[in-house]
Amino acid sequence: MLRFLKAFRDPWVVVQFAWFALVLAGIPLLARRLPPAAGGGAALRLAGVVAAVLGAVVLVRGGTTLGANLVPTVRPRRDATLVTHGIYALVRHPIYLGATLLLFAWAARPGHLAPALAVFGTSLLFFTLKARAEERLLLDRFPDYAAYQRRVGMLLPRLRAAR
Numbered sequence: 001m002l003r004f005l006k007a008f009r010d011p012w013v014v015v016q017f018a019w020f021a022l023v024l025a026g027i028p029l030l031a032r033r034l035p036p037a038a039g040g041g042a043a044l045r046l047a048g049v050v051a052a053v054l055g056a057v058v059l060v061r062g063g064t065t066l067g068a069n070l071v072p073t074v075r076p077r078r079d080a081t082l083v084t085h086g087i088y089a090l091v092r093h094p095i096y097l098g099a100t101l102l103l104f105a106w107a108a109r110p111g112h113l114a115p116a117l118a119v120f121g122t123s124l125l126f127f128t129l130k131a132r133a134e135e136r137l138l139l140d141r142f143p144d145y146a147a148y149q150r151r152v153g154m155l156l157p158r159l160r161a162a163r
């Protein structure tokens with residue numbers, strides 16, 4: 001419990017928790033104030049369900065693959081090892097990708113496109129900035145990290161041309 005509370009010394013953790021709280025509480029409040037979604041918003045809700053399933057799978061796989069390396073802050077553990085296998089062979093920050101997809105899914109539930117896209121864009125921006133801060137520390141810690149960055153996309157898998 002103490003380790004969890006110490007994580008709140010990291011401004012990235014504070015902003016992340018504040019953003020989650022704002023989205024989780026704000027979307028239902030906003031949805032009550034908006035008129036019914038055009039066409040019922042069924043397609044957006046379906047996209048939200050797909051994003052929720054994919055986001056949950058990616059986030060859980062990222063966490064379980066990291067194992068003891070998992071920390072809430074951008075600073076890696078002193079005894080951390082560089083993880084580049086499993087889902088980390090596809091994307092460098094799957095937990096951030098999973099969280100972005102889950103937040104989008106929550107924002108898509110009421111069926112309004114503008115708030116869902118705003119949450120998605122803001123989440124993507126936040127996690128990109130957080131990942132960059134984390135990667136500066138990972139580059140200092142792991143000599144092979146630069147090569148890993150060149151091979152693997154930050155939040156989305158890199159498309160490779162067929163040979």
